[in-house]
Structure formats: C-alpha cells, structure tokens
Amino acid sequence: MTGPESMSTDFTPTSGEEPPSLYLHIPFCRSRCAYCSFNSYACQAPPAAYLAALAGQISHWAGKKWCRERRFASLFIGGGTPTIYKGSELAGLVGLCLKSFNFREDAEITVEANPNTVTVEALLALRRAGVNRLSLGVQAFSDRLLAGLGRSHTVAEAHAAIDAARRAGFANINLDLMYGLPGQSAADWRDTLASALAHKPGHLACYELTIEDGTPFARLVERGELSLPGEGEALAMVELTHDLLARAGLGRYEISNYAAPGRECRHNLNYWRNGGYLGLGAGAVSCLSGFRFGTVAEPEEFAGLVQKGELPLAEGECLPLAARFRESVVMGLRLLEGVSFARLQRQFGLTPVGYYGKMLEDLCRQGLVEISHDRLRLTRAGLPVANQVLARLV
Numbered sequence: 001m002t003g004p005e006s007m008s009t010d011f012t013p014t015s016g017e018e019p020p021s022l023y024l025h026i027p028f029c030r031s032r033c034a035y036c037s038f039n040s041y042a043c044q045a046p047p048a049a050y051l052a053a054l055a056g057q058i059s060h061w062a063g064k065k066w067c068r069e070r071r072f073a074s075l076f077i078g079g080g081t082p083t084i085y086k087g088s089e090l091a092g093l094v095g096l097c098l099k100s101f102n103f104r105e106d107a108e109i110t111v112e113a114n115p116n117t118v119t120v121e122a123l124l125a126l127r128r129a130g131v132n133r134l135s136l137g138v139q140a141f142s143d144r145l146l147a148g149l150g151r152s153h154t155v156a157e158a159h160a161a162i163d164a165a166r167r168a169g170f171a172n173i174n175l176d177l178m179y180g181l182p183g184q185s186a187a188d189w190r191d192t193l194a195s196a197l198a199h200k201p202g203h204l205a206c207y208e209l210t211i212e213d214g215t216p217f218a219r220l221v222e223r224g225e226l227s228l229p230g231e232g233e234a235l236a237m238v239e240l241t242h243d244l245l246a247r248a249g250l251g252r253y254e255i256s257n258y259a260a261p262g263r264e265c266r267h268n269l270n271y272w273r274n275g276g277y278l279g280l281g282a283g284a285v286s287c288l289s290g291f292r293f294g295t296v297a298e299p300e301e302f303a304g305l306v307q308k309g310e311l312p313l314a315e316g317e318c319l320p321l322a323a324r325f326r327e328s329v330v331m332g333l334r335l336l337e338g339v340s341f342a343r344l345q346r347q348f349g350l351t352p353v354g355y356y357g358k359m360l361e362d363l364c365r366q367g368l369v370e371i372s373h374d375r376l377r378l379t380r381a382g383l384p385v386a387n388q389v390l391a392r393l394v
C-alpha cells in the first residue's frame with residue numbers, strides 16, 4: 001500500500017483496455033437504514049461545499065493524461081442518495097462531467113434515487129442534462145417490510161416515483177429489490193416481484209439481505225432479536241425470482257441482476273469485466289490501469305482537503321499482474337456469461353486452466369464450474385453457492 005503523499009495522479013494508459021467508467025459518490029441520505037454499511041451519513045440539508053469539492057475533483061481529473069486519452073462509456077452517480085440534492089444541482093454536476101470528460105456518444109448515464117426524493121420536475125432536469133437511466137431503491141412493496149428495514153419511504157412513494165420517472169421520459173429504469181428480510185415470507189416476495197413487474201422495468205436488481213458488521217441489524221442478530229427467513233424459505237424466494245422474472249422476459253445476467261435484452265447495466269458490466277474506472281467523491285475507489293486507490297471517506301474531510309488544494313486520497317496499491325488476473329476471474333464469474341479465456345490470455349498472458357490447475361479441475365469435477373466454448377462459468381449448481389466457489393479462486 002502507498003500513502004497519499006507519494007501518489008502521483010498521472011498514469012500511463014495500458015494499450016487494449018476497454019473504455020472506462022466514471023463514478024461520483026454522494027454520501028448523504030435522509031436517514032440511515034438498519035442494514036446499511038455503505039459510506040453514507042444522515043442529513044436533511046446536504047452541504048453545498050461537498051458539491052463544490054466534487055466539481056473541483058472533476059476538473060482536476062479531467063486534465064489528467066489517463067482521462068484525456070480515454071472515451072468514457074458510462075457515468076453513474078450513486079450513494080447514499082444523490083437525489084437528496086436538488087434536480088438542478090445534480091443536473092449541473094452531470095453537465096460538468098459531460099463537458100469535462102470525453103464520453104462516448106451512446107454513454108449510459110445513471111442516477112440513483114430513493115423514492116421519496118424525486119419529483120417530475122427534478123427528473124426532467126436530469127433528463128435534460130443527459131441522464132438516460134434511473135436506478136430507484138425500492139427494496140420492497142410492503143410498508144411493513146420497509147419500516148422493518150428502516151427505509152424512509154413508503155410503497156405509495158415508490159409507485160409515485162416510478163410514475164414520475166416515466167412522465168419525465170425515462171425509458172431505462174432499474175428497481176433495486178431485497179429478499180431474505182426479517183419477517184418476509186416467500187408470498188411477500190412474490191407480491192413485491194409482481195408489483196415491480198407491473199411497472200414493466202427493463203432491469204431489476206434482486207439482492208439478498210446480508211448482515212454487515214457494525215450495523216443495527218448486526219447488533220440485533222447478536223442479541224438474537226432478528227428473525228430472518230429460514231434456508232428453505234430463502235431458497236423458495238430465489239426460485240420464485242428466476243421463475244417470475246424469466247416469464248416477464250427479464251434474463252438473469254449476473255448473480256443478482258436481471259434485464260430485458262439490451263438493458264443490462266453497462267456501468268456495472270464494466271466492473272464485473274474488471275475494466276478501468278475513476279471514482280470521485282468521499283470514499284470512492286478508482287482503478288486506473290492496475291493502480292487502485294481510494295478517497296478519504298468522511299465528506300467534510302474530503303471537501304476540506306479539496307478546498308485547501310490537496311488531493312483527498314486515502315491509500316493506493318499497484319496490483320501485481322497475477323492479482324489482477326485472479327480479480328478478473330472472480331469478478332467475471334459473477335456474470336452468467338462467465339470469463340473468456342481469449343480475453344484473459346490477451347490481457348494477462350494467463351488462462352484459468354494453467355493458473356489454477358488442480359483446484360479448477362476439482363471445481364469442474366464437483367459440477368460447480370464448467371468450461372465451454374472458450375469460457376469458464378458457474379454452473380446451475382454453482383450459482384447458489386457462488387460466494388464459496390469464488391472464495392477459492394481469489
């Protein structure tokens with residue numbers, strides 16, 4: 001690991017890389033959800049100084065050689081809750097990015113939003129600024145379950161937000177949903193999926209609740225006060241997901257993500273294919289040609305450093321080739337398409353068969369991964385235990 005004082009921010013591009021993506025982090029939410037482990041802070045009035053610091057970082061990085069020599073394929077403004085800022089403020093940020101960086105004409109430009117922070121007017125401002133994809137954190141179509149998660153919005157607000165997005169002209173909408181929630185039955189999950197599908201979204205992200213250390217949910221689990229669905233119920237929810245979404249024409253393309261043809265999230269595909277990315281904002285991470293570094297997580301410290309003309313960097317590391325190769329395999333296996341041997345060979349001069357040897361043979365023999373048509377991928381049996389399989393390949 002390298003300290004920020006010794007890091008340069010001019011990198012030499014590596015030839016043959018795919019177009020990178022740009023991420024901006026907005027670390028504020030109206031309140032904190034009981035399961036949240038993201039870099040987010042509860043606040044009612046998000047500080048203007050933070051947006052000014054982000055703008056400063058956009059200008060700084062746009063002038064760097066690595067950025068100047070690339071055409072970015074996507075921009076994703078995530079959080080936190082980006083739409084805690086006014087539509088005009090976010091639109092200004094998007095406009096600055098599009099003006100400062102070189103983007104492909106067909107770039108995917110996503111803003112994440114929570115249902116109780118959007119209006120048609122704000123969404124129209126985003127559309128006019130060039131935002132062409134909206135990702136709404138709906139999580140559940142049940143007020144009882146939303147309250148249990150500590151979400152700050154209701155089911156009625158979720159329906160209203162999706163309607164507002166359609167009225168503002170968003171054709172490309174993702175809904176984030178969660179299953180395996182305290183007090184949730186398979187029938188509840190079926191209702192949530194049915195309500196989501198009634199809006200005909202092009203993309204659904206269905207995440208299983210995970211209990212992260214340091215969260216209120218983790219403390220409840222420790223005290224034995226959180227009742228989660230049993231293994232059988234959770235499995236029934238997974239099967240329901242595949243079944244209902246396949247019938248609705250949403251294909252599973254990643255462990256937790258489903259899309260209509262052509263609506264796969266290009267920004268996230270770039271992460272899963274281990275492409276380059278620049279992350280700006282508190283706690284954001286970047287990976288430029290194998291050099292990975294993070295930004296200080298605390299928003300006030302981030303804004304203060306930028307204001308003083310200092311780089312708000314935390315720490316960085318230059319990843320050895322073998323580590324990048326393993327990462328590419330592990331990230332790529334999250335995709336149903338798997339990883340291409342030819343691509344790995346081209347990028348790293350290595351293939352999974354040569355690198356992992358007997359370990360890969362064992363996984364193949366156990367029926368958890370398969371090799372076919374120049375690709376390594378998880379099998380049907382491997383997908384439900386993906387985390388265990390991937391842990392062996394890290």
Ligand code: SF4
Pocket residue numbers: 028029031032033035036037038040079080081114137
């Ligand atoms: S809305 Fe998202 S980022 Fe904000 S507290 Fe809830 S889970 Fe965390």
